[in-house]
Amino acid sequence: MVAQLSSDTRLLGLDLARWPAQWRAAGQWLLARPALRALAPAVPVRLVGRDGQASYWSVRQELATRLNGPFQSPEAGVAAAEISPDEVLERHLVLPSLSADDLAQAVRLEVLSSTPFPVDQTVHGWRARVGEGDLMxxxxxxxxxxxxxAVLQRAGLDEQAEIWLLPAAAATAAAPTVPLVLRGWGEAARQRASASGQRKVLGWIALLLVLLAALAVTPTLMLHQRAAQAQAALRALQQKAAPQQAQRETLLRSAELLRHVGELARQQLALPPVLDMLTRALPDGAWLNALQVDGDKVVAIGQADDAAALVKHLASQPGVSGVRLSSPATRGPGEAKERFNIELHADAARYGLVRAATGGMP
Incomplete structure (x- = not known):
């Protein structure tokens, strides 16, 4: 089996083969707008009339404006000869709105079907204007x-000149008009010159827009570059300062740890001041069997003649609070003293490790 390549150029319902023509038609439509048409250079044309008299015109694209006098430079511009309406066969068509290429093809088909001359000897021209609705x-x-x-010979011009058919009112009217130019003579050179000039003007305008855009974007780019440089400098500074930053963080952690240690130390009681306070507070007939210190809480276990009186006496000591019997005082059979288990809270500012380390005494 021989594989055959598909010639289908349609994609998603779109005919890709027609894209170039459609883009070209869109470009021609844009260039025909008044704003862009004014950018096309005006081409001077010297028109030799049917009576042999010359008139001078300025043609911008296909729109011709009659001038009051000759050109400043006699050799400037292009030449054209006027043909009489009696020397042509005129037809008037009404067509739907078409692109330039489609319109040329429709006119060509009409010429082929209606010309009374041999096809290779037929010349034609047309002008289109917008009608009602979407018609042309x-x-x-x-x-x-x-x-x-024969028209060119009568005007004394060669075949590089153009052949115009003017509207009836164009000879006396000062308003711009669109002459009907017969194709196949010298009109192509004028059209190429006009298109080239228009492209140059559009090119200069595009260059100007690019320069204006560059001027508008340059400050932003400079700010962006400065910001990038500042970011790079900041990263380099951070890399250089990384060891010092690490040491600083270590120092901060150490300082925070020391602060916590200091707070804990200020809350812890020192045993010598606590013993000194209890020694002074206990009466002669009392003694301690055990002593427990947990933070600022002190638990004293011992014996005394009167545990309740001892509680009141301890509560009167400076820096002591919350004195109570954690369990009832008991007296065993035959014992003369009460066993007590007293719990109290001592002020760390008076009996704490920090005060003890600085040499303070209660």
Whole structure:
């Protein structure tokens, strides 16, 4: 089996083969707008009329404006000859709105179907204008090549000149008009010159827009570059300062740890001041069997003649609070003294490790 390549150029319902023509039609439509048409250079044209008299015109794209006098430079511009309406076969068509390429093809088909001359000897021209709705009114003129050559010879021009068919009111009106130009003579050179000039103007405008955009973007780019440089400098500074930053963090952690240790130390009681306070507070007939210190709480276990009186006496000591019997005092059979288990809270500012370390005494 021989594999055959598909010639289908449609993609998602779109005919890709028509894209170039559609883009070209869109470009032609844009260039025909008044704002862009004004950018096209005006081409001077010297038109030799049917009576042999010369008139001078300025043509911008296809729109011609008659001038009051000759050009400043006699050799400037292009030449054209006026053909009489009696020397052409005129037809008027009404067509739907078409692109330039489609309109040219429709006119060509009309010429082929209606020309009374041999096809290779037929020359034609047309001008289109917008009609009602989406319709176009097309003015078509046909003649033979021999007739066109005769018109040029009558005007004393060569075949590089153009052949114009002017509207009836164009000879006296000062308003711009669109002459019907027969194709196949010298009009192509003028059209190329006009298109080239328009492209140059558009190119300069595009360059100006690029320069303006560059001027507008430059401050932003400079600020961005400065910000990038500042970020790079900051990263380099951070890399250089990383060891010092690590040492600083270590120092801060150590300082925080010392602060916690100091707080704990200020809350812890020192045994010598506590013993000294209890020694002074206990009466002669009392003694301690055990002593427990937990934070600022002291638990004293011992014997005394009167445990309740001892509790009151301990509560009167400076820096002592919350004195109570954690369990009832008991006296065994035959014993003369009461066993007590007293719990109290001592002020760490008076009996604490910090005060003891600084040499303070209660």
């Amino acid at each position: 009114q097309v003015d078509l003129a046909l003649t033979s090549r021999q007739q066109g050559q």
